[in-house]
Amino acid sequence: MKRIIVGISGASAVNLGFRFLEILPLEIEKYCVISKGAKEVLKKENQAIPQEVPNTIYLEDLDLGACIASGSFICESMVVIPCSQNTLAKIAYGVSDTLITRAASVMIKERRNLLLAPREMPFSTIALENMAKLSQIGIIIAPPIFGYYAGSSLKEIENLVLGKWCDILGIPYAYKRWGEGGLEESLKEQR
Numbered sequence: 001m002k003r004i005i006v007g008i009s010g011a012s013a014v015n016l017g018f019r020f021l022e023i024l025p026l027e028i029e030k031y032c033v034i035s036k037g038a039k040e041v042l043k044k045e046n047q048a049i050p051q052e053v054p055n056t057i058y059l060e061d062l063d064l065g066a067c068i069a070s071g072s073f074i075c076e077s078m079v080v081i082p083c084s085q086n087t088l089a090k091i092a093y094g095v096s097d098t099l100i101t102r103a104a105s106v107m108i109k110e111r112r113n114l115l116l117a118p119r120e121m122p123f124s125t126i127a128l129e130n131m132a133k134l135s136q137i138g139i140i141i142a143p144p145i146f147g148y149y150a151g152s153s154l155k156e157i158e159n160l161v162l163g164k165w166c167d168i169l170g171i172p173y174a175y176k177r178w179g180e181g182g183l184e185e186s187l188k189e190q191r
Contacts, residue, residue, distance in 0.1 A: 003029045004169075005068050005078035005107075007100035009087040010037015011119035016144055017081040018050045020162055023173055030056040031068050031075070033099050037084060061098045068103040071110050077169050078107045082119035082144070085127050091116070091139075092130040108137065115140040115168060140168055150176045 004024065008017035021032055030053065042049060052058070059066045067073045080087060080100060087100060096102040107114040116139060120127060131141045142165060150160035156176065163175030 002027070003031065003075040005031045005033070005075055005103050007033045007035070007078065007080040007083075007087075007103065008038045009035045009080055009082060009084040009100060010039075010041050011082040011084040012041060012045065013082050013119050013144060014038045014041050014045065015047060016117070016158060016161065017079075019158060020079065020081050020165060021053050021056065022050070023162055023166070024053075024171065026055055028055070028171070031059060032056050033059050033061050033068075033103070035061045035084075035087070035098065035100055037086075059099060061100055063099055064096075064102055066099055069099060069106065071106050073106075075107075075112065077113035077115070078103055079115045079117065079165065079169070080104065081115075081117040081165070083116040085118065085120050085124075085130075088116060088118055088127065088134075089130050092133050108139065111138070113140070113169060115142055115165060117165070118143050142168060147178070149178055 006017060006021045008014055017038070021030060024030055034049065059068065068075065090097070090101045091104045094105060096105045104114055116134065118127065118131065118141065135141050144161045146157045147160045148157065150156045159175045163173050166173035
């Protein structure tokens with residue numbers, strides 16, 4: 001069974017982290033860590049933590065003894081969606097003071113897939129340097145950049161971003177791709 005770690009850190013658009021968790025296939029074993037900052041952003045964005053997702057183990061961000069904090073825990077991929085600039089900087093410099101940053105450190109040392117979705121605009125020079133440093137060692141930097149060809153509703157545009165992240169990680173997900181017809185055509189092609 002495949003495993004994935006989903007870290008949700010304290011940046012705007014925390015709903016994208018939860019939506020990503022929800023769209024993952026049931027056969028993938030999921031480990032979710034929600035930072036204190038993410039919980040604060042949820043309050044400010046007038047959202048509640050969504051219902052628990054099946055086949056998901058929820059871990060506390062301050063529990064540095066959790067299974068995902070060890071390199072002996074086999075996990076194919078980890079994402080941090082959204083990835084705050086604080087979390088990104090800690091990962092870039094090896095600061096492992098939370099479970100999210102410790103698990104990311106493990107993914108780096110074990111040379112496993114790590115995707116970070118930084119949420120900030122504009123990016124400061126420091127943030128760009130941190131992203132470049134991580135990209136040079138193989139970390140995937142994939143901010144939620146919208147493609148308006150996906151449709152006119154926020155959900156359709158978010159589906160494009162979710163689909164791009166799934167493509168990067170080799171996870172099947174139907175969404176409207178560039179140059180293709182509607183979602184219905186994409187779904188037919190996958191059958």
